[in-house]
Amino acid sequence: MRNMRNNESSFSLLIRFIREALSEKKTLVVVIISIVGSAIANLASPYVLHIAIDNYIVPGKYGELWFVTLLYLLSLIGQWFFMTLQTYYTEVFGQGVLKRLRSKLHEKILISNLDFFKEKSTGDLVSRIINDTNIVNDVLVSGLLGGLGSLLSLAGIIIAMFLLDVKLTLVTLASVPLMVLVAYYFGGKMRRAYRETRQKIAKISSVVEESVAGIETIRAFGKERDVEREFSKVSLETIKAYLRVAVYMGVFWPLMNITSLLSVIAVIAYGGYLAYKGAVSIGVVVAFIQYAQRFRGPINNVVSMYDSLQSALAALERIYEILDDENVEDYNGINVERLNGEIEFRNVWFEYERGRPVLKDINLLIPSGSKVAIVGKTGAGKTTLANLIMRFYDPTKGDIFYDGIEGRKISRKSLRRRIGYVPQETYLFPGTIMENILMANPEAREEDVIRVCKELGIHEFIMKLPNGYKTSAGEAGKLLSLGERQLISLARALLKDPDIVILDEALSSVDPKTEQLVQNAMLKLMEGRTSIIIAHRLSITRFADKVIVVKDGRIIEEGPPKLLLEKKGYFYRLYTSQVQEV
Numbered sequence: 060m061r062n063m064r065n066n067e068s069s070f071s072l073l074i075r076f077i078r079e080a081l082s083e084k085k086t087l088v089v090v091i092i093s094i095v096g097s098a099i100a101n102l103a104s105p106y107v108l109h110i111a112i113d114n115y116i117v118p119g120k121y122g123e124l125w126f127v128t129l130l131y132l133l134s135l136i137g138q139w140f141f142m143t144l145q146t147y148y149t150e151v152f153g154q155g156v157l158k159r160l161r162s163k164l165h166e167k168i169l170i171s172n173l174d175f176f177k178e179k180s181t182g183d184l185v186s187r188i189i190n191d192t193n194i195v196n197d198v199l200v201s202g203l204l205g206g207l208g209s210l211l212s213l214a215g216i217i218i219a220m221f222l223l224d225v226k227l228t229l230v231t232l233a234s235v236p237l238m239v240l241v242a243y244y245f246g247g248k249m250r251r252a253y254r255e256t257r258q259k260i261a262k263i264s265s266v267v268e269e270s271v272a273g274i275e276t277i278r279a280f281g282k283e284r285d286v287e288r289e290f291s292k293v294s295l296e297t298i299k300a301y302l303r304v305a306v307y308m309g310v311f312w313p314l315m316n317i318t319s320l321l322s323v324i325a326v327i328a329y330g331g332y333l334a335y336k337g338a339v340s341i342g343v344v345v346a347f348i349q350y351a352q353r354f355r356g357p358i359n360n361v362v363s364m365y366d367s368l369q370s371a372l373a374a375l376e377r378i379y380e381i382l383d384d385e386n387v388e389d390y391n392g393i394n395v396e397r398l399n400g401e402i403e404f405r406n407v408w409f410e411y412e413r414g415r416p417v418l419k420d421i422n423l424l425i426p427s428g429s430k431v432a433i434v435g436k437t438g439a440g441k442t443t444l445a446n447l448i449m450r451f452y453d454p455t456k457g458d459i460f461y462d463g464i465e466g467r468k469i470s471r472k473s474l475r476r477r478i479g480y481v482p483q484e485t486y487l488f489p490g491t492i493m494e495n496i497l498m499a500n501p502e503a504r505e506e507d508v509i510r511v512c513k514e515l516g517i518h519e520f521i522m523k524l525p526n527g528y529k530t531s532a533g534e535a536g537k538l539l540s541l542g543e544r545q546l547i548s549l550a551r552a553l554l555k556d557p558d559i560v561i562l563d564e565a566l567s568s569v570d571p572k573t574e575q576l577v578q579n580a581m582l583k584l585m586e587g588r589t590s591i592i593i594a595h596r597l598s599i600t601r602f603a604d605k606v607i608v609v610k611d612g613r614i615i616e617e618g619p620p621k622l623l624l625e626k627k628g629y630f631y632r633l634y635t636s637q638v639q640e641v
């Protein structure tokens with residue numbers, strides 16, 4: 060029962076894929092024409108040979124032989140021409156389907172909400188977009204089309220043989236089951252071994268990736284030898300897998316050859332006997348010898364198609380799982396051009412995972428233009444508050460209002476355009492520092508970037524990098540500390556000229572000079588804007604109008620920093636313990 064349901068769903072997956080692939084109709088028509096052409100041309104040459112022998116050579120009509128010779132040449136040229144056309148256009152078709160599928164997957168990732176990413180790792184997503192689509196292309200597109208050509212060839216050969224001589228055909232076909240068996244058994248082993256080599260190569264690349272990404276941890280714990288041992292082990296397994304492929308290849312192809320030659324032996328023996336009896340002509344026997352040799356490739360193709368289909372369907376399932384995921388961001392809603400910047404949380408509850416509230420009944424009014432510092436121990440829910448303001452997530456219960464408008468009704472895109480968000484960790488995209496800042500505002504020019512950096516007091520710092528604003532981000536990524544990268548993020552935020560600013564302070568301690576730079580830039584960015592600082596170093600709270608103290612997802616204290624300190628409550632204890640630590 061279960062199997063039946065699986066088969067049904069595999070079938071509907073396949074239908075869905077074929078329907079999508081059919082959108083590349085024009086190329087497909089060329090491919091199909093070339094497949095048919097190729098199959099006919101392939102059939103023609105043995106037939107022409109039979110005509111040449113029986114109608115011209117044996118009766119001694121040498122004068123007219125040139126015409127048949129020309130036909131034979133034409134059939135060979137036809138085979139070459141259609142084969143070239145088929146190979147090239149199958150690739151064009153496959154790449155077209157592949158591009159469509161990959162773009163769809165990539166677009167899906169860009170519009171997915173953050174719940175989507177919780178369940179899927181980066182490696183998994185990359186593998187689905189790169190490897191799974193490749194498998195689908197290799198097997199479903201090239202494989203199915205190739206298989207279709209093979210089926211056509213087989214059918215054509217069998218029909219041509221039947222038309223020439225029924226008895227001889229049956230004798231020739233006697234070795235086909237043996238060929239199928241060899242293709243199924245040894246071919247299957249070979250394909251499985253080949254699949255294994257691909258898995259081993261993927262494993263090698265993941266070991267290398269981990270060695271590079273975790274190099275500091277490996278060094279710190281002196282694990283170099285262990286990692287090396289792991290690498291050697293995987294390398295050895297890869298070699299073994301390749302050698303297995305070599306063994307099966309060595310066994311398989313010669314065996315297929317020999318099996319197909321068995322039918323040739325049968326044709327020679329039985330065909331020779333029939334020819335001696337005068338039941339068939341010499342030309343027919345020669346044509347049969349040629350046809351018998353043409354079974355091998357198509358039979359292997361058809362048998363391997365069934366085998367590979369299983370892995371292709373699994374890949375297709377993984378692809379559609381992503382495409383059908385319903386965790387997408389909804390970009391509809393009111394467009395807000397500008398905001399005054401008043402934010403209000405009304406009875407907001409939030410949970411990332413069902414039944415585990417991270418924010419509990421938050422009521423908070425942030426007046427327009429005010430500066431609010433959010434403090435609390437790690438895991439208290441500070442970043443989550445910022446995530447909700449950005450509408451990365453919506454509250455599980457309750458609402459957030461922006462200038463009195465319910466957040467859920469505002470388009471996410473337009474809201475985010477009005478918010479300058481400086482996360483704890485700055486992500487630098489490939490490109491220069493200039494390009495990395497410019498991305499924040501498509502209308503800004505290079506002069507604007509320089510002006511903004513001067514305003515923030517970080518122009519000098521950027522000019523000291525090896526190539527100033529033209530320093531590549533990859534290079535800068537290695538050169539820059541967390542705090543310095545946050546300076547780039549601050550410039551990005553200011554270039555947007557936002558109405559609301561959210562600053563998540565860099566956690567790791569920054570050297571005093573950079574700390575001063577970051578702080579000054581932060582204060583500059585906050586000027587005249589509603590500002591929310593997630594404060595890790597509590598000294599920065601002195602610039603805030605109001606401090607919000609969060610503990611276990613609830614606001615437990617709230618008020619001007621001075622008053623809160625005088626009150627000697629939770630904030631006072633946090634503050635003094637941090638000052639003592641320093």
Ligand SMILES: Nc1ncnc2c1ncn2[C@@H]1O[C@H](COP(=O)(O)OP(=O)(O)OP(=O)(O)O)[C@@H](O)[C@H]1O
Nearest residue numbers: 177411412417435436437438439440441442443444
């Ligand atoms: N994507 C997520 N999925 C599930 N739980 C999450 C997720 N992000 C955060 N949490 C949980 O929510 C709680 C609040 O996290 P949050 O990041 O808001 O704390 P924080 O106060 O900002 O901490 P920190 O100072 O360490 O950044 C934590 O218990 C955390 O484990």
